[in-house]
Amino acid sequence: MRLTPLDIQNHRFATRWRGLDPMEVESFLQLLAEDYEALLRERDQLADRARALERRVDELSQNEKLLQDTLVTAQTLSEDLKRTAMKESEVMVSQAEVKAEKVLDAAHRRAAKLAEDIRTMRQLRSRLAAALRQTIETHLALLDTLSSGGSEEAEAEKVAYLTRPKGP
Numbered sequence: 001m002r003l004t005p006l007d008i009q010n011h012r013f014a015t016r017w018r019g020l021d022p023m024e025v026e027s028f029l030q031l032l033a034e035d036y037e038a039l040l041r042e043r044d045q046l047a048d049r050a051r052a053l054e055r056r057v058d059e060l061s062q063n064e065k066l067l068q069d070t071l072v073t074a075q076t077l078s079e080d081l082k083r084t085a086m087k088e089s090e091v092m093v094s095q096a097e098v099k100a101e102k103v104l105d106a107a108h109r110r111a112a113k114l115a116e117d118i119r120t121m122r123q124l125r126s127r128l129a130a131a132l133r134q135t136i137e138t139h140l141a142l143l144d145t146l147s148s149g150g151s152e153e154a155e156a157e158k159v160a161y162l163t164r165p166k167g168p
Helices: 005-010 022-148 152-163
Strands: none
Touching: 005 022
16 A cells, blocks of 8 residues: 555554654654655656656657658659659650751752752753844844845745744
């Protein structure tokens, strides 16, 4: 059975002949009760503090678990973001390469068309130069005929020759 400070204070010893000094016993019991009461209070305070610290340890353990879970989630998310960014960059590079190839192909087609246009223009220039030369020669021949004053028959032949349709 546990003793309380009140039990110690209220306890009475039996008296006998030549027994203990009652005053000394009473003062000793009073001191003992006070010390015992102080120890019980201190024990209760320490028990309360221990419970509070245990609750705090539990809270911190839960927070630590939450932080660890958050860290793992953040690391996973970070890795996912890196993978996604790498895939997106690869797609962007691929798209840029395809676009560049299309631009180059269009430039090559344009250059080929321009080269063909240049070749066609040169042929046209050659034909125009030949036609102009022929026209000039015809006019010169007419001038020669007119200035020489030849026969009408020769002039008619020259005009017929000069005005006849030309082949390619």
